[in-house]
Amino acid sequence: xxxVGLALAALAASPCHGRxxxxxxxxxxxxxxxxxxxxxxxxxxxxPASAWRPLDAGDTLYVNxxxxxxxxxLAPQFAPRYVDNIKKLVRQxxxxxxxxxxxxxxxxxxxxDPTGRRSVGLARRAVPAEFERPARDLPxxxxxxxxxxxxxxxxxxxxxxxxxxxxxxxxxTNCYGMVGAARGNNVDSGGGTALYVxxxxxxxxxxxxxxxxxxxVQGMPLLATLPRGNGPLGIHxxxxxxxxxxxxxxxxxxxxxxxxPLQVLRTDTPTFTEYVEALRNRRGPWFKVPAGxxxxxxxxxxxxxxx
Amino acid sequence: xxxVGLALAALAASPCHGRxxxxxxxxxxxxxxxxxxxxxxxxxxxxPASAWRPLDAGDTLYVNxxxxxxxxxLAPQFAPRYVDNIKKLVRQxxxxxxxxxxxxxxxxxxxxDPTGRRSVGLARRAVPAEFERPARDLPxxxxxxxxxxxxxxxxxxxxxxxxxxxxxxxxxTNCYGMVGAARGNNVDSGGGTALYVxxxxxxxxxxxxxxxxxxxVQGMPLLATLPRGNGPLGIHxxxxxxxxxxxxxxxxxxxxxxxxPLQVLRTDTPTFTEYVEALRNRRGPWFKVPAGxxxxxxxxxxxxxxx
Numbered sequence: 302x303x304x305v306g307l308a309l310a311a312l313a314a315s316p317c318h319g320r321x322x323x324x325x326x327x328x329x330x331x332x333x334x335x336x337x338x339x340x341x342x343x344x345x346x347x348x349p350a351s352a353w354r355p356l357d358a359g360d361t362l363y364v365n366x367x368x369x370x371x372x373x374x375l376a377p378q379f380a381p382r383y384v385d386n387i388k389k390l391v392r393q394x395x396x397x398x399x400x401x402x403x404x405x406x407x408x409x410x411x412x413x414d415p416t417g418r419r420s421v422g423l424a425r426r427a428v429p430a431e432f433e434r435p436a437r438d439l440p441x442x443x444x445x446x447x448x449x450x451x452x453x454x455x456x457x458x459x460x461x462x463x464x465x466x467x468x469x470x471x472x473x474t475n476c477y478g479m480v481g482a483a484r485g486n487n488v489d490s491g492g493g494t495a496l497y498v499x500x501x502x503x504x505x506x507x508x509x510x511x512x513x514x515x516x517x518v519q520g521m522p523l524l525a526t527l528p529r530g531n532g533p534l535g536i537h538x539x540x541x542x543x544x545x546x547x548x549x550x551x552x553x554x555x556x557x558x559x560x561x562p563l564q565v566l567r568t569d570t571p572t573f574t575e576y577v578e579a580l581r582n583r584r585g586p587w588f589k590v591p592a593g594x595x596x597x598x599x600x601x602x603x604x605x606x607x608x
Numbered sequence: 609x610x611x612v613g614l615a616l617a618a619l620a621a622s623p624c625h626g627r628x629x630x631x632x633x634x635x636x637x638x639x640x641x642x643x644x645x646x647x648x649x650x651x652x653x654x655x656p657a658s659a660w661r662p663l664d665a666g667d668t669l670y671v672n673x674x675x676x677x678x679x680x681x682l683a684p685q686f687a688p689r690y691v692d693n694i695k696k697l698v699r700q701x702x703x704x705x706x707x708x709x710x711x712x713x714x715x716x717x718x719x720x721d722p723t724g725r726r727s728v729g730l731a732r733r734a735v736p737a738e739f740e741r742p743a744r745d746l747p748x749x750x751x752x753x754x755x756x757x758x759x760x761x762x763x764x765x766x767x768x769x770x771x772x773x774x775x776x777x778x779x780x781t782n783c784y785g786m787v788g789a790a791r792g793n794n795v796d797s798g799g800g801t802a803l804y805v806x807x808x809x810x811x812x813x814x815x816x817x818x819x820x821x822x823x824x825v826q827g828m829p830l831l832a833t834l835p836r837g838n839g840p841l842g843i844h845x846x847x848x849x850x851x852x853x854x855x856x857x858x859x860x861x862x863x864x865x866x867x868x869p870l871q872v873l874r875t876d877t878p879t880f881t882e883y884v885e886a887l888r889n890r891r892g893p894w895f896k897v898p899a900g901x902x903x904x905x906x907x908x909x910x911x912x913x914x915x
């Protein structure tokens with residue numbers, strides 16, 4: 302997700318209409334030069350250090366796949382019991398060797414124990430649902446634009462979220478990269494032994510129907526490019542297509558030198574507000590009609606290496 | 609996109625908590641049985657034949673990749689000049705052998721002539737923008753829910769669209785699978801020689817900034833799973849990662865027996881309205897909080913083989 306500010310800032314690179322010298326310059330670079338620097342991107346480049354925060358290693362998971370590492374930031378402020386249980390599962394090696402058995406196009410990937418036979422040890426197999434929480438005392442950066450699904454949307458602690466001022470409730474939203482706990486029909490039947498990640502358009506119909514536990518902050522392409530499953534809901538009926546998770550680790554359990562030093566843009570600063578404004582009103586030579594609006598799921602939270 | 613009604617109907621398959629007999633039954637099937645049949649899906653299964661329409665072969669493109677075929681329905685009701693130009697390009701073999709040179713995670717793939725050197729023959733290299741059209745006389749099935757970006761959203765002729773009643777304008781929306789024409793900074797610099805497809809969350813900030821020319825009705829996974837580009841905007845700087853388009857064809861130019869007989873759900877029938885209602889208010893044993901709302905980009909238009 303590095304550089305995602307730039308990536309979203311302009312529609313790519315239309316074809317280069319001029320001739321270049323025997324292809325010596327990558328044509329894509331020529332096309333890029335035709336676009337001015339993106340306002341959100343240049344704004345981030347000059348943001349103060351205080352606009353960024355380090356990931357908390359105690360609430361960061363590394364999901365190590367044969368293809369590479371997926372980094373997840375957990376959201377204990379929304380799902381304390383699930384986060385606690387998932388970390389217990391991780392520390393017992395519960396996920397090591399388990400498969401990604403579902404890849405549904407424009408929806409979600411899911412991994413976990415497909416047999417239900419693996420011991421959860423000191424963790425719990427089921428945890429009461431944490432679909433929403435009180436809005437009171439939750440710092441919330443509200444967006445100014447209407448949302449299809451909720452009375453109000455915005456960001457809380459770096460996560461896309463929604464809020465109902467009348468009922469005083471807040472909940473996380475199923476945007477791209479959000480991580481949730483699968484469950485059966487009983488709302489309290491999940492526990493984090495199976496987790497899903499949204500890999501396509503927002504799945505807002507799942508809001509308040511699942512416990513969202515965090516967000517992928519690095520490695521989304523590793524999940525989003527997996528071959529889709531051929532069964533219902535994208536389940537890989539042929540186990541040969543399952544992707545085996547090598548291991549899942551809590552970052553804090555690794556020596557500091559082995560951790561990925563990532564920083565995330567804070568969502569409660571003037572910089573963030575400026576960033577959102579730049580995304581709402583795209584400038585530069587390419588955009589002709591700035592939307593003047595933005596959806597909560599269309600605001601990527603920038604991540605960068607520390608230092 | 610076949611079976612997409614089912615695919616969206618329920619969050620998958622949480623882990624099966626019971627033990628099964630030596631894995632003889634795929635566990636995913638066990639988990640699926642725990643969910644009632646999805647209302648949108650069962651509704652579609654009993655829809656009358658009149659709720660479906662065949663693709664018009666004259667406005668259908670086959671994009672043949674090494675991985676398989678992507679089928680695009682063109683939208684001449686929104687972009688008549690672009691559609692006409694693109695079909696001229698296709699019929700001259702313009703796209704044959706050209707690369708997909710850009711794959712931007714959670715955004716778009718793009719293909720076309722990266723050198724600008726290929727002759728457009730009888731077609732035009734640039735076509736005046738068709739970002740929007742008059743709303744008058746455009747049949748439009750409006751959705752009842754608020755949209756972040758437009759005064760009104762809905763469907764027109766099978767395509768997701770927006771409408772401004774005050775100014776009397778309508779335009780297509782950059783939802784998953786929508787196909788648009790890349791352009792330079794000049795709004796009239798596109799012509800269809802480079803096309804993009806939305807492969808992630810909606811890119812609504814591009815609405816009214818590009819000419820949308822159609823929609824992928826089959827084959828999205830072939831595009832959405834392509835390895836992401838490592839350059840700015842997801843451009844593959846290393847040409848070895850480009851995917852070569854074998855050929856692009858207008859379906860009508862193939863003998864009828866060689867065409868894919870696909871049907872698309874009409875968006876102007878009582879069946880469609882019922883389908884949208886079923887998506888707005890998910891029922892069944894799994895959903896506990898039906899959203900009661902839906903976004904225009906969260907309504908997949910079902911496609912099925914004819915007969």
